Amino acid sequence: MMLLALNIGNTNITFGGYHPDGKLVFSSRLYADSRLSSDELVYKMVNMLALYGASPLDVTDVILASVVPSLTPRMREALQKMCQVPLMEVGPGLKSGVRIRMDNPAQLGGELLCAVVGALRRHEPPLLVMNVDTAISLLAVDEAASIVGGVILPAPQLSLEALVRNTAQLPQVDPETKPRRFLGTNTADCLHSGILNGTAAMLDGMFAKCRAVLRAPQAPVIVTGTLPATIRDACDTPMDYRETLILDGLYAIWKRNGKK
The missing domain is CATH 3.30.420.40 (ATPase, nucleotide binding domain)
Incomplete structure (x- = not known):
């Protein structure tokens, strides 16, 4: 079975x-x-x-x-x-055990609801849940285990593809690998560091702002999807990464x- x-x-x-x-x-x-x-x-x-x-x-x-x-x-x-x-x-x-306190609960994607349900099996609320696919979707869950809002932004691979496609001389780089140094000394290294460290800094900032709104400065961050380990490691915010969170x-x- x-x-x-x-x-x-x-x-x-x-x-x-x-x-x-x-x-x-x-x-x-x-x-x-x-x-x-x-x-x-x-x-x-x-x-x-x-x-x-x-x-x-x-x-x-x-x-x-x-x-x-x-x-x-x-x-x-x-x-x-x-x-x-x-x-x-x-x-x-379907019963999920999670209340959705948003303007139109039907607009919340099923995978995001499942990610929150999976996260609540691992941690007590309040918490932040992030799924990375084509986009980065970050949801805030309050102490009553209710989804109270979130943010959506481009995933690093999508941003990289758009940047390379729309510029004449920028090369493709691999965000799955670690840059050789923070301050690049050639075009490829500069782009590599910018995508990886820039994404990490952006996420740290978003986590901090979401925690402030929740008034929960220690709210755990649970992550799933395709965010490269290099970017997770570059973030200052600890993350609980679970590949099968949605499942x-x-x-x-x-x-x-x-x-x-």
Whole structure:
């Protein structure tokens, strides 16, 4: 018996298998290509399951969150073809245990709600939760475990791509690697340090301002997604990085909604 938890983000599809007791069996990531057909999605997921020694026959339930409407119906169709088991989707009507105190709660992406649910399994509120995909999404959670607001800004890779694309002589650099020095002595090193250390300084500033609004100067920061370890290490603010935070939240929501 295995729960298959899936999250469709703008850049990646993350999915993992959980035993009913909450033990993570495996987790993996696929590129979220909106052009994929349902058959292609089935092919990729079946092969990924096989890579971790699992098969569609092991799947007894599925829970899905998505922020890509164009890909969601094809994923539903792919899951129906692959395993024909009950499918739960994150959205209105599901109990999460988190109150959303925002202008329009329906606008909050399912993956962000799941990240908050996953973070609250690891830390007591108030806290900050950050997911990094194409964008950086940072949410503030107050002492009553309510989402009270957040900020959205470009992820470092997106900023880097835009900068290189729109300038004539700036080279591509790899934010996954550490710059040789803080003050670069050539164009590539200057850009490398600026992207990495600039992003770290920006995040430290955003964390400090969010903590001030929450009046919680020691609120923990829980992070998931594709923020490179080099940038996390360059931040002065300690972070609890959990690669499967959204999947953990999906499991918790599935459990809370009558699944034992």
